[in-house]
Amino acid sequence: MVLNYIWIAFFLIAFIVALVRLLFMGDTEIFTELVNSTFASSKNAFEISLGLTGLLALWLGLMKIGENSGMIGALSRWLSPVFCRLFPDIPKGHPAMGSIFMNLSANMLGLDNAATPLGLKAMREFQELNPKKDTATNPMIMFLVINTSGLILIPVSIMMYRAQMGAAQPTDIFIPTLITSLFSSAVGVVTVSIAQRINLFNKPVLILVGIMSLFVSLLVYLFVKVGQSEMGAYSTLVANIILFSVIMLFIVWGLCKRINVYDAFIEGAKEGFTTAVRIIPYLVAFLVGIAVFRTSGAMDWLVDGIGYLVGLCGIDTQFVGALPTALMKSLSGSGANGLMIDTMKEFGADSFVSRMSCVARGASDTTFYILAVYFGSVGITKTRNAVTCGLIADFSGIIAAILVSYWFFS
Secondary structure: OHHHHHHHHHHHHHHHHHHHHHHHHOOOOHHHHHHHHHHHHHHHHHHHHHHHHHHHHHHHHHHHHHHHHOHHHHHHHHHHHHHHHHOOOOOOOOOHHHHHHHHHHHHHOOOHHHHHHHHHHHHHHHHHOOOOOOEOOHHHHHHHHHHHHOOOOOOHHHHHHHHHOOOOOHHHHHHHHHHHHHHHHHHHHHHHHHHHOOOOOOHHHHHHHHHHHHHHHHHHHHHHHHOHHHHHHHHHHHHHHHHHHHHHHHHHHHHHOOOOHHHHHHHHHHHHHHHHHHOHHHHHHHHHHHHHHHHOOHHHHHHHHHHHHHHHOOOOOHHHHHHHHHHHOOOOHHHHHHHHHHHHHHHOOOOHHHHHHHHHHOOOOOHHHHHHHHHHHOOOOEOOOHHHHHHHHHHHHHHHHHHHHHHHHO
16 A cells, blocks of 8 residues: 555656646656656566566576475575574475575675575565465565665675776775665664564574674675775675575585486476566556656755755755765665766765765665565565565665765765
8 A cells, every 4th residue: 555655656746846847947848758758667667577587587496496405495494593583474494484595695795686586586485375465474574674774795886886987995885885784774674573573682683693793893804904996806706606606506405415406497497487577567667656756856856955954954965965866776776876876977986975875875775676576576465564664774774874974984
């Protein structure tokens, strides 16, 4: 129901803003631009789905090897002490636990191409346990909010964009982005836990938090020791080595268990096509809504209004220039990337506003895209409080990005 209201709001606000621009600003091209944006975004939605088909076939094929060989079951048993606390409605040892782990690991390494198919696999397994097939369950909501909060340990793509735009130290946003995304993820998990009455103060969860804190501390130490000029290359290399090692692990595990690896892969890969086709209507709906909202100029008016109010309060307004990226990341990843690059072009890659724009981009993930794709893949229409919890995590990420950027760069 919440998604329904948000989707309608995109169109109503876009129409009102476009009408104002036509009647009071004489912009006779605005409605032509709106119509063109609907065509372009519809085509983009199909192309995204088409692009996902191969990736879905690859990773769902590998996951089928993992299922048939018992690898997913082994992961589920290993992770059950922690995940059973965060996902109490999932039976202990269920294959969904393995899919959750694989998805979150890919997300933390910034491997979006691998994370999405694995996330869709987890959603299908959640749906098998769902008594109401059109309504989101508690595990679905927790899983999606963890995904939308966007914990990324190494923001490789953002550092690469900074290097391309001529930043003197492209990796100077590494630690601020890590801190910001950790805060956003923590708020997301706590928010859902409060809504679902999950007790986070238990031994397995606290041990996991301790291990993650140690790992993050090690990353920061290596970041300082290796040097900023080499960090981007090393992080990309390590991420790719891990990704290919995971692929080989599935295949070798299947061989050791003496299953027909090829047939298992084909069986799983066939599911990739049907999943990609299933999400097309949901992607078209939201990408068109987001496109008309952006094209109408409503986003620009919103940012300008925030800047005006902040100025009236006597607060420093340097951060306002980064707000378009911060707000757009909840709606569109490619749109946020475009705005981030435009900010670096306009203000310079090493300016405060450009650095904050990069930190805000890495603070969380594209909430509405993830909700549309993941819920759409299993036919969920009643999202309950998933959108609210996801936006709370997004908002906390924006606030953290502003504060951390002032701390590091002002």
